[in-house]
Amino acid sequence: QKRSSKYFLATGEQEFSIDPNTGVLRTKIPFDREANAGYVLSVGIINEFGVGYCQ
Numbered sequence: 001q002k003r004s005s006k007y008f009l010a011t012g013e014q015e016f017s018i019d020p021n022t023g024v025l026r027t028k029i030p031f032d033r034e035a036n037a038g039y040v041l042s043v044g045i046i047n048e049f050g051v052g053y054c055q
Contacts (some may be wrong), residue, residue: 005047012041 007023009016016039017026025043
């Protein structure tokens with residue numbers, strides 16, 4: 001039996017999107033390093049064992 005995990009963005013939802021099934025991360029906006037030197041995002045994963053975060 002395959003266990004399913006779901007990915008989500010804990011922060012960075014305005015700039016990024018994530019596929020909940022594959023974890024593929026995409027940008028929603030064009031990046032301009034002169035306007036913003038960096039971005040912060042946190043990705044989480046939920047499975048039957050709880051929640052884990054990667055930052």
